[in-house]
Structures are given as C-alpha cells and as structure tokens.
Amino acid sequence: MTQDQKPDIPSLDLVFNLNEFEVIASKTLPKAVYAYYSSAADDEVSYRQNHHSFHGIFFKPKILVDVTDIDLSSKILGEIFQIPFYISATALCGLGNPSGGEIDIVKACGSTDVLVPQMISTFSSNSLDEITAAKVNEKQTQWFQLYVNGDRKITHDLIKKAEHLGLKALFVTVDAPQAGNREKDLRFKFSCANKKGPNIMKGSQTANGTSGALSKLIDTALTWKDIENFRTLTSLPIILKGVQRIDDIIKAAEIGCKGVVLSNHGGRQLDFSVPPIEVLAESVPVLKSRGLDKNFDILIDGGIRRGTDILKALCLGASGIGIASPFLYANSVYGQAGVEKAFDIIINELKLSMRLLGVTKISELTPDLLDLKGLYDRYAPSTYPFHFHETSFEPNATV
C-alpha cells in the first residue's frame, strides 16, 4: 500500500504524534474495520481511563545535567534493545492493510536502526511462517502471543511451532476467556468469506462482530494448571499478558513465569478494570520488598501514546512498554512507512522528554522524578456512550 494509492490521506509529513494516526484511520478505514479496531467494552470507561491516568502524573525535572547524549537502551526479558518499547499484539492487521497485513510491521521493525520487538497475535492475518520469513534483519526479535484453544492439541502444536520458528517468548493472554462486550464492533456481522483472516478462523461461522468470531476460538476454562503445563512443553520464557492484581503477579513469579504484562487489553475486556499504570505503581514496591523483582519483568500496556507516558511507566519500574493501537492504525493507513514514522515520532519524543527531565539513561528513571498526587483521580465521565454520534444502526452491515 502506498500513499499514491490513497490520495485522500494526508502526507506522513503532516503527522506529528501517535494519536493522529487514529484520527486519520477513523476517517479513511472501512467503517466495520475501524469499529473492530477501536471498540472497547461497555461504556469504554477503562479504555479512556487507561490513557487519562497518565495525565494524573507530573514530572519533577532535574536541572543543570549534561543531556547531550541520550541512551535509550533497555533490557527486556534479558535481552538488550535500543528502545524501551515494543509493538503489542493486535489481531487481524490484514483487515486494515489487506496487502501488507502483519508483514509491513515486521519489515518496519527490522528496517530501523533500533530493531523494535514485535509481539505476534495468535489471530494474525498472515501465517506464522510468513511473519517469521519476512524478517529483514536476523537480529530482530519476535514474540508469540498465545490465545489458548479449547482443543489443547491445537495450542500445544502452536507453541511448538512458535518455538521452532525462532520466536523468543510466549505471552499467554489471560484477560480474555471471552471477548468483552464491544458494541461498536457488534453492530457489524463478521463473515470469514473473502476475509484476510488466520487459517484457524476459516471454519468459523458468521458472528456478530469480529471479536465474537475470534472469541469462539478461546477457551473459557484456562487455569493456572495450564500455565504450569505449558512450562513443561517449551523452554520459551512464559509471560502472562493481562494481569491486573498484585496477588496474581506474585503467583506468576512463584510458578516460574518470567514476567507479566500489566494490561486490561486496552479496555476491551472488563469495563471498570483498573488502569495498568495504577497497578504498576502499587505492585513494584511490594515485589521489591519480597525480592521478586529479580529476573522477573513487569511490562505494561494500555493508553500509552506519548514519550512522556513511557517515561512515567519506566520511572515506576516497568521494564518494557507495549503500544498496540497506534501502530495498528499507522500500518492500516500507511503500511510500513507509517509504522516507521510512528517509531521516529515516539523515539524523538522520548529523547526530548529525557533531556528536559534531566536524565540521560533509562536506568536514571526513578520514582522520585514523579509527582503522583493525581494518579488516583478517576475521570470516568458519565456521558454515554462516548461514540454516541458515530453509532450506526444500519441493519445487516457486514465486516
């Protein structure tokens, strides 16, 4: 997909921040695709609060520090990267970018100097073989996100395949035994016919909403026992994605997981689930006091849109920062070039904000640089629904 083929979209030179990719996507993507990508649960309160919570944190910058050289290098899951963030999993990138799917993102991740790690969804439009074969740099890192199927043989084969193809970690999603109530998406019927979807979906029936079609392929009966069982099947590090409570973080560490992603699935699952940045602020001191912070990574995603959001999470002790939707929108509208532009934007924001904060390395980001007094100010406006003006009542609309 090139900009030439879509003359109505603005030139990438006019995009200044990650939020603008969604603005452009909302105006240019097919309605049903934007509905699936943007929908969140119920009244979308957690979705909005995820980002809003970052607005409750302010900085206390240091002065008179030589900030000429800024080093963004970071250790995530034992590996050194040149940046502290990664692309989090998003299903069905092919709906927004039919010709490039996940492959354009793979190429973008491997074409930059910094080699951005990418988490690959179980429900990718492209196959795992295609996605791993598309790497443009042998050093680029791909992780596998696992949705657990009711038929464990399918899941076990998938884990083995991911390991065989060289993916470096297994992120088991644990916040989605069933898809949340995403009403924008539900208004469109999903049919697999003529869709660029994963092989695993080929047999699934028409469903209300794309999320509904995917949900049929996830087991509601997943438990801690399965996680322990996965540990015997693979030598890949296992990370639980979608952890939202301190006791679950502790349990994950105790059973040998290598980390957790504090996440509420971008507000797409249980509405009114706590914003991940709050969970982070509460958990890290507890983990440290129990000595569980060694060799165990706390990652976070949800509403992270600015370099300053990333810095806040790093100050609070996160070791890796996941960003999903902005890259999905960038890929959908502009393909590889859009994702690369999104990397440039966020890296420039990070470097500038570190300079202005008076730090030069990620290891210098500590909680004393933050004023957390507003962190627990909940915003949650009662106006329902947030996207009221966009609601479509067209009968039988199909994705």
Ligand SMILES: Cc1cc2nc3c(=O)[nH]c(=O)nc-3n(C[C@H](O)[C@H](O)[C@H](O)COP(=O)(O)O)c2cc1C
């Ligand atoms: C359209 C869309 C599809 C997603 N698909 C998946 C998925 O397949 N597996 C998964 O674990 N999380 C999935 N997520 C959740 C993201 O990985 C991430 O946890 C969440 O979107 C929060 O990050 P964000 O606010 O930067 O979007 C999806 C999110 C979106 C918006």
